[in-house]
Amino acid sequence: MTETLANALLLVGSFFCLVAGIGVVRLNDVFSRMHAATKAGTLGLALICIAIMLLADTWLHLAEAVFVFLFMIASAPVGAHLIGRAAFHNYQPMDPKTQADPESEPFRHPVRLPDSSLPTSELVAEPSHKSPDDPDNG
Template sequence: MNPVYEIIVGIVLVTGSIFALIASIGLLRLKDVYMRMHAGSKAGTLGSGLMLVALAVHAHQIDVITRAFAGVVFFLLTAPVAAHLLAKAAYEAGYRPCADTKIDEMGKGNE
């Protein structure tokens, strides 16, 4: 393998794993379910997507490259929808945003 490709794969893998680490720290440190969901869906999707892109750059087989890019597309299509539905279900179940949330758009009609 070309050394340039190895450097690119290494940089993309480290960047993806940093985003995955940030997502996991956000899940532990943020205050409410909505903030945690945001960290998990945004940074987690970016981190796993970057790691799949590194796999696609490293692999020289078309089937591995195709599956890696299909995985990236799958993450980009499903993570925002799942986070939105989970947030809406949590709000309807009674979980309210923490005090740091300044505007509660869903709660305006309930006042």
């Protein structure tokens, strides 16, 4: 019984992971792709972790699955947020159907407050050309 349930969860979980993959290929721009990668990917992994918990025969295995899920929840949105932010600041191509609030434009050149603790080199926004330290993590 437990095994059947775990098998079903594994199947549904891998389906959502597959959807996440297809979404990354199929959707139109960076932001939409991040939607697919974070949401479907996280749920897929969550279901797989629950299946592992059901099949676990020691407490260690159970704890492992819990931690895998916690780290995924903590890291997936942050990763998507940073990729989306970098894409937005670098004027990456956006789905032509995208509409935007007029207030969203100032976000491209963040004006730091004078009392900001950041070093002054980060205060200058360079909108026209690509920044030399283009994030490229291979």
